[in-house]
Amino acid sequence: MAAWLGWKIExxxxxxxxxxxxxxxxxxxxxxxxVVMYGVITNNQxxxxxxxxxxxxxxxxxxxxxxxxxxxxxIVDDREHYCTLKYLYVSPISIPYxxxxxxxxxxxxxxxxxxxxxxxxxxxxxxxxxPAQINWPxxxxxxxxxxxxxxxxxxxxxxxxxxxxxxxxxIGDSVAGxxxxxxxxxxxLEVLPAFLRPLGYIMPISYWLELIRRSLVxxxxxxxxxxxxxxxVNLLLILAALSVLFGVVSVWAWKKFDWEARERGLLDxxxxx
Amino acid sequence: MPMLPPVSKRHTGWRLFLMTVIxxxxxxxxxxxxxxxxxxxxxxxxxxxxxxxxxxxRAIKAPExxxxxxxxxxxxxxxxxxxxxxxxxxxxxxxxxxxxALYIISPGSMMAILLGMALGGLFATTLRAVGIILLxxxxxxxxxxxxxxxxxxxxxxxxxxxxxxxxxxxxxxxxLLSREAWHISNLAxxxxxxxxxxxxxxxxFPAWVPMVGSFIPLTLGMDAMRxxxxxxxxxxxxxxxxxxxxxxxxxxxxxxMGARLLLNYMERLAVREGRLTESRG
Amino acid sequence: xxNHYAIETQSLGRVYxxxxxxxxxxxTLTALEGVDLQIKPGELFGLLGxxxxxxxxxxxxxxxxxxxxxxxxxxxxxxxxxSPDDVRQRINMVSGGESSGYGxxxxxxxxxxxxxxxxxxxxxxxxxxxTLLEIVGIADRANSRxxxxxxxxxxxxxxxxxxxxxxxILFLDEPTxxxxxxxxxxxxxxxxxxxxxxxxxxxxxxxxYMIEADELCDRVAIINKGKVLACGTPAxxxxxxxxxxxxxxxxxxxxxxxxxxFSILPGVTSVKIHDNENKTIMDLVLDEESALANVIATVTSxxxxxxxxxxxxxxxxxVFVKLVGQRMEEVEHADAPAS
Numbered sequence: 047m048a049a050w051l052g053w054k055i056e057x058x059x060x061x062x063x064x065x066x067x068x069x070x071x072x073x074x075x076x077x078x079x080x081v082v083m084y085g086v087i088t089n090n091q092x093x094x095x096x097x098x099x100x101x102x103x104x105x106x107x108x109x110x111x112x113x114x115x116x117x118x119x120x121i122v123d124d125r126e127h128y129c130t131l132k133y134l135y136v137s138p139i140s141i142p143y144x145x146x147x148x149x150x151x152x153x154x155x156x157x158x159x160x161x162x163x164x165x166x167x168x169x170x171x172x173x174x175x176x177p178a179q180i181n182w183p184x185x186x187x188x189x190x191x192x193x194x195x196x197x198x199x200x201x202x203x204x205x206x207x208x209x210x211x212x213x214x215x216x217i218g219d220s221v222a223g224x225x226x227x228x229x230x231x232x233x234x235l236e237v238l239p240a241f242l243r244p245l246g247y248i249m250p251i252s253y254w255l256e257l258i259r260r261s262l263v264x265x266x267x268x269x270x271x272x273x274x275x276x277x278x279v280n281l282l283l284i285l286a287a288l289s290v291l292f293g294v295v296s297v298w299a300w301k302k303f304d305w306e307a308r309e310r311g312l313l314d315x316x317x318x319x
Numbered sequence: 320m321p322m323l324p325p326v327s328k329r330h331t332g333w334r335l336f337l338m339t340v341i342x343x344x345x346x347x348x349x350x351x352x353x354x355x356x357x358x359x360x361x362x363x364x365x366x367x368x369x370x371x372x373x374x375x376x377r378a379i380k381a382p383e384x385x386x387x388x389x390x391x392x393x394x395x396x397x398x399x400x401x402x403x404x405x406x407x408x409x410x411x412x413x414x415x416x417x418x419x420a421l422y423i424i425s426p427g428s429m430m431a432i433l434l435g436m437a438l439g440g441l442f443a444t445t446l447r448a449v450g451i452i453l454l455x456x457x458x459x460x461x462x463x464x465x466x467x468x469x470x471x472x473x474x475x476x477x478x479x480x481x482x483x484x485x486x487x488x489x490x491x492x493x494x495l496l497s498r499e500a501w502h503i504s505n506l507a508x509x510x511x512x513x514x515x516x517x518x519x520x521x522x523x524f525p526a527w528v529p530m531v532g533s534f535i536p537l538t539l540g541m542d543a544m545r546x547x548x549x550x551x552x553x554x555x556x557x558x559x560x561x562x563x564x565x566x567x568x569x570x571x572x573x574x575x576m577g578a579r580l581l582l583n584y585m586e587r588l589a590v591r592e593g594r595l596t597e598s599r600g
Numbered sequence: 601x602x603n604h605y606a607i608e609t610q611s612l613g614r615v616y617x618x619x620x621x622x623x624x625x626x627x628t629l630t631a632l633e634g635v636d637l638q639i640k641p642g643e644l645f646g647l648l649g650x651x652x653x654x655x656x657x658x659x660x661x662x663x664x665x666x667x668x669x670x671x672x673x674x675x676x677x678x679x680x681x682x683s684p685d686d687v688r689q690r691i692n693m694v695s696g697g698e699s700s701g702y703g704x705x706x707x708x709x710x711x712x713x714x715x716x717x718x719x720x721x722x723x724x725x726x727x728x729x730x731t732l733l734e735i736v737g738i739a740d741r742a743n744s745r746x747x748x749x750x751x752x753x754x755x756x757x758x759x760x761x762x763x764x765x766x767x768x769i770l771f772l773d774e775p776t777x778x779x780x781x782x783x784x785x786x787x788x789x790x791x792x793x794x795x796x797x798x799x800x801x802x803x804x805x806x807x808x809y810m811i812e813a814d815e816l817c818d819r820v821a822i823i824n825k826g827k828v829l830a831c832g833t834p835a836x837x838x839x840x841x842x843x844x845x846x847x848x849x850x851x852x853x854x855x856x857x858x859x860x861x862f863s864i865l866p867g868v869t870s871v872k873i874h875d876n877e878n879k880t881i882m883d884l885v886l887d888e889e890s891a892l893a894n895v896i897a898t899v900t901s902x903x904x905x906x907x908x909x910x911x912x913x914x915x916x917x918x919v920f921v922k923l924v925g926q927r928m929e930e931v932e933h934a935d936a937p938a939s
Contacts (some may be wrong), residue, residue, distance in 0.1 A: 067506045079518060086523045087381040096379060220360055223368030233378035280396035322793055323731055326766045330719035342716025350704040417698045424663050424691045427717035590667045593616060
């Protein structure tokens, strides 16, 4: 029921105009920024594994930006824009399930936009694509685990957002921007200064993106040393273990922040100045 | 004895205009000081995202000046976000809280209210942008080579005038679009980051792209700033700085006049159709 | 100045177009129709009517926020459509339940900000803010963030905002909406004092509380469905019912009594029956007292018993019932939410 309500709110996006904006124009423009950056420097060497690495990483990073941020953004949206958060709280629905419901809609929409970006990449930018060589079981399994992991991270962020009532406008986007840096999405972790690399190694997103790359374009992933020593199965296990760990932390944090937010009366705070 | 004496003096004309500007900019300047968490969220976190693009350049072995372009682009992005979210869509939120009606019935001009919002936002954002530039330059050892400080300051000033002029103009437009405005602001993020060249020189685009992009003052402003602040800048510039300065002057005049015209139009239309007060009214 | 009225309207009307996506013809809603009002400087004028009667629409027109579709309105002698800037220099407005200002600013800062928009020097503004906050009893909250105020305190801040600029003509739209009894009383007594202080001040107040109109206003216009039905001093409005006999009867009735049974009796002008807790209450307006005997006989024949019977003075509520045929509460319940 709670999830259904969340879904109904997000699926306002079935408006064709809005769908085009959020699922095609915005993500494609973001991808094109990287394409232009790469093209300017390498004189349009789009056949290189470096390009496929960053293009695929960026495409699938859409899930991070949309699912994780979407789940937490619901808090800001409901509190500041619709001012309905307090009413949700006094209604019998469960807030985490409601947030997850909003996440489900995001997953479907994001899947579409990732598909569009990949089609553009394959059609115009020499991204290698051979259905016979794709490891479909690995791809599907990784995708599912990854999405659940992202939803849990979203819950963590939702808790933080709830608690930091005074300033929540850009927090989701900012965190997504930060993780973009530490999860090997658009460059291998080796490019980071050595002291920052451990952050990438503890983020489940790094393993998830690696698994996605391996399942789709095995050859590209092999060109980068980051996780070369780890087998597919081990990568999957690491991803699963980290997902469970972050899941537990998220649920604990949500409960704690939720309680604190109620205690401090932050549920109906708005800051429009 | 009366409980309250009459008001002894009411300023009108330019004094009232100035007072209105200061009055409306106050909440933005003070609001920010009151919530120090912006230092983290609006400087440190955008810095991480700037860093992501810096490392992409490092990963593909780009010349070091490109790292500087990203840092400057990141700082300029703070202004763009401020204009989008705290100028363009602001009148819509003001309407929802009931402030807009009170602004309109006050003798202070709406143009002054918009200008106050712009100056308050500009001040608050400048602190963020300076933070990003300082932090970015230190972390990534950006090497600036200033060709002409005067021109650089002039370009920055004109970019801000025209940028916030654009924000003032779109505020009226967005008010009439109501909720759709939120989506249009969203639409004006990534595509604008792309065509305005926040992270790379726009010279590499086919000429029509920067021409279309020049409607956003940051396109010309950043291209000129790159030319004036980096060693390799002049060779990567789209058109000459002087032409860009002229362009920014034209944009400034156009947007500020447009802001005034649209504001009047919006007020007339909204008064006729009853759209000035909150939706529940 | 062309006339000597503080506020004047002639055949004022407002029709809203309701956008009807998908259909060619837009629906229209008449919010105000043929309103003629003349309010003199120094008057405290009340607009009394149920929610959705058109009170807020009238205020919006007079405060230059909405253009009339018909007729003419002037405030302080200036046409609201043609000279809005002249009007704005002389007015202010406070609405019940408004959430104006910025939550991050303190009460004092919010008020100071609005004073700036009226060209009042900071020093004088701060002095006035201090005095006014003391008068309404929230001086101790001057440095609290306005987001931390309760509804009642916030409304007091809004009231201060309206009075701070010392407008020639002040519009108060349901100023006590949502306030508790004590806070409402404070606000009403403050309004009265402010009016008594300077005979040139004019105040237009809308309300759907009878007591507010009755206690506070020099003159009252009763408004329903966009039309002014009557206008006069509360006393004169009530006097129009003076020749009628008004009774309030508490009944103990085993079954539901139907109004139509009583309204057809000779001499009965209006009858309203409603339940209150365990009692049935009948409010009766009769042409003459002699008609009462018939009513009592009918009550008894219905198996009900009279617990108390009071003859009472007419109230504005009775005036409203006589004009509209329903109590204000019933009108509000019958209509869709106010637009």
